[in-house]
Amino acid sequence: MAAEEDVIELKWEGKVIAKLNKATPQEVWLLLEDFCSFHKWLPTIDTCYKVVDDDDEGLVRYCAATTPAPSGGGGGGVVKWCHEKLLDVDPVGMRLSYEVLDNNMGLKSYRSTIKVVPAGVINGGDEGTDGCQIEWSFLADPIDGLSYDEMVNYLDVSLQGMALNMEKALLDSSLMEKKYSS
Template sequence: MDPIQQTKEKWKGKAKTEVVGCKAEQVWPLLEDFFGLDKWFPTLSTCIPIEGISGKPGCVRFCAGFKTPVDEDGKQSLNWTKQKLLSINPIQRVFTYAIIDGNVGFYSYVSTVKVLPKDDGCEIEWLYEVEPVEGWKLEYLDFFIGNGLDVMGKRIQEAFKTMEDALGA
């Protein structure tokens, strides 16, 4: 395959995590809150609304948090993206968003997040595709999203356990 053709092929990946003891209908509202990702995703310190209403297609969030390696001047940059909600289906518990701007080198990034019921709880599935990212390998992106999703699932699970304990359930 010639190098020009190769650069047009997008990276694609999928990550999944189980949220034990939490039903899909309990977890969905936490993810449906498009402006609340920083409450759950470990490397984000900021997720604020830019435009629109959270959970409505067309709304845009600004996310920032994880840092890049130190550059030649000895400085670290805070990474940021603007993300637009493209579609959402609360009945099927699925939404799709795209990164529309940022300093992380993610071009044509589109992601679909689903909350799927399971016998002992639910599963969060995160599908993504992006043009190859300069300085990264697909395995790095797989690890970043997969690890982040696992931590997110644990945080959600612990939040429900804390709430149940507080209610004496």
Template sequence: MAEESVQRWKGTVSTKLEKAREEQAWPLVKDFFNLHKRYPTLPTCYGVHGTNGEPGCIRYCAGSTIPSNDVSESVSWSKERLVAVDDADRSIKYEIVESNIGFKSYEATMKIIESSDDGSNGCVIEWSFEVEPVEGWVFEDLLRKYHKGLQLMGTKMEEEIATMVNGDC
């Protein structure tokens, strides 16, 4: 029996944190249940199962930047499971297990990378994803949305790290 091959969208976006080192940014990325604190266009994120930062935990995220496929709901939401955490590699992998935004078999990785291009203390956040195409969506628009969101997240993370370093927490 032949299997039908489904083409998948694969994308990677990144942003550089000029004022944060890898070891400062990593705990913020690993803080799986609190994405809303760093991702300005996501007003709601909280844990619904398991221990924050431990594989198998599930978070609920809700917002409006990616439209819902359900016209009866004005808020887009997803439940996301943390699949893997690699402290040595400073990366997390997660998947969407349920949503109303049309993603099927969505998998993503967020990773902190040393910024060795200019010798600065900064680091880079890389966010890659793979998902089956969503009817009515354009891949490039989704990629732009992710890139803009990650840039905003990087800015919020630098602000949070600066506050912690200055002892204002």
């Protein structure tokens, strides 16, 4: 039997997917490519803004959310935050990758890629197919107090909410354009 120090903890790796039936891949990418605007789409984030953007450190954003205080605990809740660095942006492939640098949520190592995939690619090359999907993949160290399934569920719920918010915003802007172009 191996000694405790010889045990290697495996990384968590996973992917969640959200389908958008009415939005084009280009419309969704225009919303996603702004790395510092995730608070507009992701229902679990209260704020997201640029903290660093230079040649040495690259683009780093601050994201935060307030979780309710435990019942009977009083106060306004707990602020969960992280600093995330943009690693790569591929506008042609409609993909961006980032990593968490610092946080108070128990993340030791976390890298993620968010990609927009046209429905035609998903459906075997049928270019006339409407819609797209967002794929959010991650590679992370296990998180104390959280199971892998809880992590995937959190990301899935977050992504489904993000997709819903994006489709609603795109539909609202489309309706406004029609109203004022008539």
